[in-house]
Amino acid sequence: MKNLVVLIIALFAFFGCGEEESSRATFKEFGPNEEVALKDVSGKELTLVRKNGGFAIKNDESKVLMIDIFGTFCPPCQKEAPELTKYQVENKDKFTLIGLTHFENVTDEYVLNEFLQKFHAYYFITNNQKINDRLVEQIVRDIEYKHEISLPFKVVLKNGEYQILTDVDSGKYGVKYYLGGIKVTKMKEDLAKIYETK
Template identity: 30%
Template sequence: MNRKILVFCVVALIAVVAGIAFYGYRDQASSATTEPGPELNFSLPDLQDVPQPMSQWRGKILLVNFWATWCPPCLKEIPEFVKLQTEYQDRGVQFVGIALEDKQPVLDYQSRMKVNYPLLIGGEDAAMLAQRLGNVINTVPFTVIVDPQGKIVHRQLGELSREKILEVIQPLLKPN
């Protein structure tokens, strides 16, 4: 009996330490700021197979969201992104969705949901791109917020709330 309790306690301790390490990294990664660099210098095709360079949005507050149609938290946050894109586009905010899958499911989703910001197809390469941007645990959704100077000011592993977006972008917004 004592041996079972000891094994249970060791396993519980390992789980607690792993949880603390994960949340510590998540908090550190989500608030980290980096200098602009080559990680934001890429181009991906849109739903019409036209390459879209990220440089076209330089000077804007950019929210780059890595997502997939098979990801329930991703689909949950997109309607709020659509609202925020409408509300804040005139103040220099631009959302860009990068799908971690093939084009057809994204086309089907777009035809149903009418997403009002660019959806790019990243496929398998998008996971490596997300990793370069700070998604070290390879999760979706994953979002980076970039200031108008091209610096990453926020990384979000997992779902991103309206409140958190506004907290990060408010100081960066152009006046009305």
């Protein structure tokens, strides 16, 4: 009996790894100028376009874009949602925040009720796992991020180019992502620098 349990665990591990490798092997890169139609959990639509090695908002490409890869279950994601909403509202002419649900399989209604409304996350949130997973994989490839993603995970783009940000852990400037809950004051400083650049 013990040998059977060991065999089952070994087979699960073997086939589980094979499926993950297979999905990575079949990943389809986004091509130049490829468009990605997104729909948020409340029905609004927005289109991203592949540009300069990253993504921009179609017909609004000069706006600074923050992509927040998050989970509705994630305490830091819940905690920072109201501050991100406030920043989005105060800077709507030059900044757009898009949330991509990741590592979960929930309905749009669940995201709407249990995250957006409960934690005042009134920004664009898309819950299409097929599209979100492809975008997340492209982002980590684009910035050459070699580790496992932890949530929340954010990138900032301007004109399709990934921007340099302050490392959440070390406080040093020089990474292309925010990993974990952010200090909004530091985020504001980074974004102010980005707005000033051409």
